[in-house]
Amino acid sequence: MTRKIAVIGGGVTGCSIAWHLAEAGAGEVTLYERDQLGSGTTWHSAGNINWKPIGDHDAPVRYMIETVKSLGERTGLATGWHCPGRLFIARTDTGLDAFRRSAALAAERGVGGAMLTPAEAGARHPLLEPDAIAGAWFNPLCGRVNPADITAVFARAARQADAEILEGAAVDGLAFGGGKVTGLSVDGNKIDADVVIVAAGHWSRTLLLQAGITLAQRGCEHLYLIARPDPGLPRDTPSFVCPEDLIYGREETGGFLVGCFDRDAVVIEDDALPEPFTFALLEPAWDKIAPYYEKICEIFPALTEAEIPNFLNGPEAFTPDGLPLIGPMPDVGGLYVATGMNSYGVTLAAASGRIIAEQVGGGPPSFDADIYAPGRFGTRAEDDTWLRAGASAAPSYGYVKSNVI
C-alpha cells in the first residue's frame, strides 16, 4: 500500500525534502505550508553557500551546489547561483596558519585557490585595506543563491515528481497511536499519515512541544545589514569571512551585505513572536551588531561613511553543538525532523532532503547522518537553562568550528 507522507513547512528545507521523497517514489507526498513557500526564515536568508574542506561540510555542500545547477536546468527556473569565491581573511599569523591548513586540504581534494598576501587580497576586493589583515586564503568554491528562487525550484521539481504542495495550510497538531505517528490536523481537519516530517524551522519546536516532544533547539536572533558604499561593489567581488572577528560579507546588487555570528546571541522566547510570523522581521539590533561592524570597518574603511538602508534581523534555530537535527525522532515511529539549521539551512537544504528520503525509504546513506541524529542530546534537551545557553553560544562557536581547521 502506498505510504502517505506529510512534510510540514514550506521553507527551503521542506521543499527539498518533498522533492527528494517524491523523486525517490517514497510514497504519496504532501507538503503543508501555513502561509506561502519561503515565508518563515528562508526569504530573508543571505543565501551564502560556502564549501569548506571540513568533514560535515564537504560532501553536503558539493551536493547542494550540484543540485542547484542541475535542478535549475531541469525546471527552467532561476536559482540566483553566483560563484565569485570567498576570501578567508586572517587578522593574525595564527589565523593565517589555520587557513594554510585549509588550503592544503582543499588542494588535496582538487579545489584550486590560493594563499594571498594582504596586497594580493586587496587587489581582489576594491574596499579591502591590506594593512588591516595578515593575509587570506581565496577559496573559489563559494557562492550564493537567491533563497526564494531555490525554494521555488525545489517546489516545482517536487510537483513535477507528483508531490502535492499546499500553501495556506497550517498544521495545528499531530496524532499518535501505538508508539507511532498516525496523522496530523490541518486547520482543524484530521488527515491520516504514515510518515510525518517536521521541517518548520524555528517553529518546529513549538509544534512538537504541543505533542510533548522537546526538540534540542532554540530560536535566536540572527542579523546582517546592507551598506551602500559609493562607488558600489562590482558583482564579481569575492565574498569574505573573518572567523577571528566573527564577521562575513558579500556583494549585494552593488551594496555590501555584512553580518556577524555574534557571541551570546539573543534567545527568542517560544511564545514571543506574533502568529503567524510570516514575511516578518525582528526589530533592528544596532547595539548588538555595532562592535562587529567596527571590526568590519577596520578591514573595509569605506563602510565607515556608507549609508545603511537595510537591517535584517530574523529568527533562526540553533542547537548546542552547532549541528542540525535531521532524522527520525527516537521512540516515535514514522516521525522525522529536519530543523535546527544553525544558519546553514540553505547550504544544507539538498543534503537534508536526501538524508530524509534515504532514511524514510531505507536506502543506503550518502552522508554521515549520525552526527545530525535528533535524539543525540538525550534528556538534556529538556533542561531549558542548558539548552538556552548552548543555543545562544552556538552562532559564534559553530562559526569558528566550521571555518577554522
Ligand SMILES: Cc1cc2nc3c(=O)[nH]c(=O)nc-3n(C[C@H](O)[C@H](O)[C@H](O)COP(=O)(O)OP(=O)(O)OC[C@H]3O[C@@H](n4cnc5c(N)ncnc54)[C@H](O)[C@@H]3O)c2cc1C
Ligand atoms: C539573518 C540570516 C542570515 C542567514 N544566512 C544564511 C546563509 O547565508 N546561508 C545559509 O545556508 N543559511 C543562512 N541562514 C539560515 C537559513 O536561512 C535557514 O537555516 C533556512 O532558511 C531554514 O529553512 P527552513 O525551511 O528549515 O525553515 P523556514 O524557512 O523557517 O521554513 C519553515 C516553514 O514552516 C512554516 N510553518 C511553521 N509552522 C507551521 C505549521 N504549524 N504548519 C505549516 N507550516 C508551518 C513556516 O511558515 C515556514 O515557511 C540565515 C538565517 C538568517 C536569519
